[in-house]
Structures are given as structure tokens and as C-alpha cells.
Amino acid sequence: MNSVGEACTELKREYDQCFNRWFAEKFLKGESAGDPCGQLFKRYQLCVQKAIKEKDIPIEGLEFMGPSKGKSENSS
Amino acid sequence: HPWETVTTAAMQKYPNPMNPSVVGVDVLDRHVDRSGKLHSHRLLSTEWGIPSIVKSLIGTCRTNTYIQEHSVVDPVEKTMELKSSNISFTNLVSVDERLVYKPHPHEPDKTILTQEAIITVKGVSLSSYLEGLMANTISSNANKGREALEWVINRLNAEIEEFTASARGTMRNSMAAAAFVEK
Numbered sequence: 001m002n003s004v005g006e007a008c009t010e011l012k013r014e015y016d017q018c019f020n021r022w023f024a025e026k027f028l029k030g031e032s033a034g035d036p037c038g039q040l041f042k043r044y045q046l047c048v049q050k051a052i053k054e055k056d057i058p059i060e061g062l063e064f065m066g067p068s069k070g071k072s073e074n075s076s
Numbered sequence: 077h078p079w080e081t082v083t084t085a086a087m088q089k090y091p092n093p094m095n096p097s098v099v100g101v102d103v104l105d106r107h108v109d110r111s112g113k114l115h116s117h118r119l120l121s122t123e124w125g126i127p128s129i130v131k132s133l134i135g136t137c138r139t140n141t142y143i144q145e146h147s148v149v150d151p152v153e154k155t156m157e158l159k160s161s162n163i164s165f166t167n168l169v170s171v172d173e174r175l176v177y178k179p180h181p182h183e184p185d186k187t188i189l190t191q192e193a194i195i196t197v198k199g200v201s202l203s204s205y206l207e208g209l210m211a212n213t214i215s216s217n218a219n220k221g222r223e224a225l226e227w228v229i230n231r232l233n234a235e236i237e238e239f240t241a242s243a244r245g246t247m248r249n250s251m252a253a254a255a256f257v258e259k
Contacts, residue, residue: 001091004100004121012102016088019106023114024084028151032108041106048102052119057142058163059104059119 005051011044077229079179082187083149083156085228086177090120094224097122099140114149120160154179170196171214175221191218 003012018037026032052059077085090098100121108114120143145160156177162170172194180186193214 001098002100004102004119008102015103019103020084020088023087024080027108027114027149028080028083030151032112032114032151035108041103044103048104048119057119059142059144 003048003051004055004057005047008044008047008051011040011047015040015044077187078185079154079156079177079187081229081232082177082189082225085225085232086147086156086158087116088232089224089228092224092227094220094227097124099123112150112152114147114151116145116147116149118145118147119143120145169198172196189222191221 001012001016003009015037018040022036026034089095090101098120100119102119102121103116104119105117106115122141122143124141142163143160144163145158147156147158149156158175158177159173161172174192174194176190178188178190180188195210195214
């Protein structure tokens with residue numbers, strides 16, 4: 001799967017591989033401490049943010065997205 | 077399929093043959109909150125097969141629709157919630173979708189999906205025919221979504237099978253026969 005920024009696709013693939021492994025093998029089993037993908041994610045993010053600006057994609061600020069979407073899950 | 081399988085597949089849903097118009101997926105933000113839930117904000121780029129001559133006239137950006145998706149995975153309560161809404165340049169019609177995946181309360185090898193869509197049209201009143209048409213499309217898309225996850229799960233299983241077959245000789249993984257149950 002490609003990235004919205006063509007130049008970011010390789011970075012995205014590396015990050016995705018790392019994340020998918022961590023998600024299935026650690027996070028879902030309750031070991032969410034420690035994210036081995038932090039560096040990969042940062043590099044990938046910088047690239048994506050740039051591509052979004054260049055393509056002028058009107059994304060609502062992430063600060064708005066979180067609280068306003070009204071997560072309704074109950075914490076245990 | 078068990079909730080863990082469905083959730084893992086949902087995180088890797090694209091590409092799949094049931095959603096050929098999704099051409100790009102990016103993670104805008106991802107973090108684990110204080111209560112241990114994983115939040116992901118993703119951007120999906122879709123393209124609707126517009127003839128290339130039109131694209132060259134108006135530019136690719138205008139032929140793409142973008143969808144913003146926010147998902148929350150709670151590994152303790154075993155819920156996955158997905159909320160998505162489309163970002164379009166016309167802003168006339170917006171579709172907000174909400175999906176929740178939870179383990180089946182009585183059958184642990186199954187997952188329940190609840191799905192709802194809210195269609196908002198600005199300014200124009202849709203005739204009931206059009207409303208019906210959109211509702212049908214959305215409900216057949218819901219089936220498509222299940223098929224898509226089924227496809228991803230099969231793909232992931234095939235990868236595991238290949239790996240274990242080559243590593244240990246013969247070993248057969250079998251998934252319990254299961255179907256998605258829609259509430």
C-alpha cells in the first residue's frame with residue numbers, strides 16, 4: 001500500500017512492518033510498554049506531514065480530532 | 077474469527093481486492109493513552125477511476141477523496157472502535173462511519189461488528205429514492221467490509237502457513253469455522 005506522498009512509501013513500509021509485528025505480538029497480549037517503532041515513525045511522519053502540506057489536503061488539526069470525536073468507550 | 081485476529085486484520089485492511097479505490101494509507105498520529113488504549117489517526121486516499129485526461133486537466137488532488145479515520149483499540153476490554161469521515165473538496169455530502177468490533181459474548185471464537193453510517197447532505201434535500209440508494213450502497217459496503225477482512229485474514233494465515241511449513245516441515249493451522257455476526 002502506498003503513501004499519500006510517493007516519496008514516503010518506503011518509510012511507511014518499514015514503519016508498518018515494525019508496527020504490525022508489535023501490535024499482534026505485544027500490544028494485543030497486554031504488553032504495550034515500550035514502542036520499538038518510535039524512530040521509524042518519526043522519520044515517516046516528517047515525510048507525510050510535508051506531503052500533506054504540499055498537496056494541500058485539508059485535515060482538521062489533530063488536537064480537534066481527539067476530544068471532539070467523543071470516544072464513548074468505557075474504561076474498566 | 078476471534079477478536080484478536082479481526083483486529084490485527086483491520087489494522088492491515090488495505091490493500092484488498094474489495095476496496096480497489098483505496099490507493100494510499102498513512103498514519104498521521106498514533107499513541108497509547110494513559111488507560112492503555114491505542115489511538116491511531118489515519119488518512120486514507122481514494123481514487124475513483126476518473127479518466128486520465130480529466131485528471132491531467134484538473135490535477136490528481138481534485139480527483140482524490142480523502143478519509144480521516146480514528147481508531148481506538150482497548151486490549152483489556154477487547155474493543156476496537158473505528159470512526160471515519162470523508163474529507164472532500166466539495167463538502168456537499170459527507171459520510172461518517174462508526175464501526176465497533178467486540179468478541180461475541182457467548183462464542184469466544186467469533187467477533188461482533190456493529191456498524192453505522194451517518195450521511196449528511198448540506199443544503200439539498202434528498203428525495204427518498206436517493207436516500208434509499210445511499211443506504212443500500214452503505215449496507216452492501218458493510219458486507220464488502222466483512223469480505224475484505226476475511227480476505228486479509230486468509231492472506232495473513234497463508235503467510236503464517238508458508239512460514240511454518242518451511243520452518244518445520246508439515247504443520248497445518250486451522251481456523252475454527254466462523255462467520256461474522258452483525259448486530
